[in-house]
Amino acid sequence: MGKLWKRFIESLSPKKLGVLLALVVGLTLGAIKFWDWFKYRVGIITAALAVLSLNEWAVIIGILCTVVTCLVNWYYERKKYLVALGGGARGE
Structure with missing residues (x-):
């Protein structure tokens, strides 16, 4: 596993590294947005269920x-x- 990781890191150019970093950050922020959306919807459903x-x-x-x-x-x-x-x- 160590050799494979080392070859992977060596093969990354700064441009590829930038794209990879942007992809990871984008996916992370997308996940955060999703969970914010999900928590909001669960809150609305919980409030609606509490009415009756x-x-x-x-x-x-x-x-x-x-x-x-x-x-x-x-x-x-x-x-x-x-x-x-x-x-x-x-x-x-």
């Missing part, structure tokens, strides 16, 4: 699960009906 109590969230989640179940049942019943008519085998 656990009981209210349970009711909302229960309603959403019921709606999703209804939609899934409708989709598969419709598919079964189309297959029974003879037109559903091709995905129509």
Whole structure:
């Protein structure tokens, strides 16, 4: 590993070193910007979640699960009906 690293360092010209340094700095600053953006969004989500109590969230989640179940049942019943008519085998 030492020889490889030494050859790598020797092969770098000042121009290549500058580009490499700019790339590393750019990626680092990009990561910092990303984490700032991420922390801000998590803060907004946390504040939104704190508005309702656990009981209210349970009711909302229960309603959403019921709606999703209804939609899934409708989709598969419709598919079964189309297959029974003879037109559903091709995905129509």
